[in-house]
Structure formats: structure tokens, C-alpha cells
Amino acid sequence: MPTPDRTSLELIVSAARGILERSGADGLTMQAVADRVGVKAPSLYKRVRNRDALVGLVVEATLVELAVRLERARVSVSRDDVVAAVAREFRAFAHEFPVAYAVSVGPLPEDSRPARETLAATSAPIIDAAASVVGEQHALEAARTITSWANGFLGMELSGSFQLGGDIDAAFDYGVDILQRALVVSVSER
Known part of the structure; x- marks a missing residue:
């Protein structure tokens, strides 16, 4: 899988919002986003502190x-x-x-x-x-x-x-x- 440097925060947030819309709040997990952007879940934590912070980024973008x-x-x-x-x-x-x-x-x-x-x-x-x-x-x-x-x-x-x-x-x-x-x-x- 690519390194986190190949995955932008913008791509992570976009993927998270897409997952949120399709799967609801419960479906928005770090693993689901990692799968969507093509990285391992622990790699996301280099860009996003935790799931609540990820939700915050989606809220900000929205x-x-x-x-x-x-x-x-x-x-x-x-x-x-x-x-x-x-x-x-x-x-x-x-x-x-x-x-x-x-x-x-x-x-x-x-x-x-x-x-x-x-x-x-x-x-x-x-x-x-x-x-x-x-x-x-x-x-x-x-x-x-x-x-x-x-x-x-x-x-x-x-x-x-x-x-x-x-x-x-x-x-x-x-x-x-x-x-x-x-x-x-x-x-x-x-």
C-alpha cells in the first residue's frame, strides 16, 4: 500500500464524506477510510488524530x-x-x-x-x-x-x-x- 505521503488530507476527507453519505455515521471508521484511500488504517493517524477529528474535518469541509x-x-x-x-x-x-x-x-x-x-x-x-x-x-x-x-x-x-x-x-x-x-x-x- 502507498505511504501516507501519497495520500492527501483532502483525499482522506473526501473519502470520509463519501463513506458517511453511503454508510451513515456508524459506517465512518478509520479502517473504511483507509481502505478507500488505499493505505493501512494506522497510516491515517499520521494525518488525522482520531475518528472524532476525522468527523471534524468532514464537518469543516461540509x-x-x-x-x-x-x-x-x-x-x-x-x-x-x-x-x-x-x-x-x-x-x-x-x-x-x-x-x-x-x-x-x-x-x-x-x-x-x-x-x-x-x-x-x-x-x-x-x-x-x-x-x-x-x-x-x-x-x-x-x-x-x-x-x-x-x-x-x-x-x-x-x-x-x-x-x-x-x-x-x-x-x-x-x-x-x-x-x-x-x-x-x-x-x-x-
């Missing part, structure tokens, strides 16, 4: 990619559509990487938690979208409202909790529309 996609969505639309665009991209990302998304927004052991800078970068497009609707003074509160609603909706959707029928896409759009209007009203009432 949130960095989410931040890029949210920012792209934010700048691609007018002020009137920015909350909806960011929320829809958030949902699209969660559907593309449901397990990595769920792990990234769920409770994590200390070694798996993303850096504060990563969290700030991921939050920035949502805060900027919120600011365009409610202004800078209330942007953080509005961004937390948007994120909480989207995470709640997506958590239920991805776990199959919506069992009463109906169009889930329409329900998401309805929620985004109500949220956008509520934010606009909150500004006019201040």
Missing part, C-alpha cells in the same frame, strides 16, 4: 462548501428574493449531502466541532441575507430565525417525519414565504 453555495445564492438574486434563495440553497445542499448536513448541524463531540471561523463564514451569507430584509441591527436575530426554521423543516423532511401527505416542496416554499413576510412586517413595526 460547512465550507455550504458557505460557498449560500453566498452564491445570496448574490444571485434581488433583495426581495434573497431569503428564499438562501433557504432553497440550504435545502438543496441538505438533500445532496443529507448525512454530512445532519452531522454538521447536530451535537458534536469537542474534537469534531468546527472552528468558530468556519461557523462565522457559513453564517455570513444568511446574516447578510437577513440584513438586506431587516437591517444590520436585527440581522443576527433574523438569521437565527431563518436557520432555526430551515433546520427544523429539513430535519423533519430528511427523517421522513412528514407523513400526512401533501406537497413538501410547496410546504417549504410556503414556510419561506411566511418567514420572509414576517421579517418584513417586523421591520415595519419597529
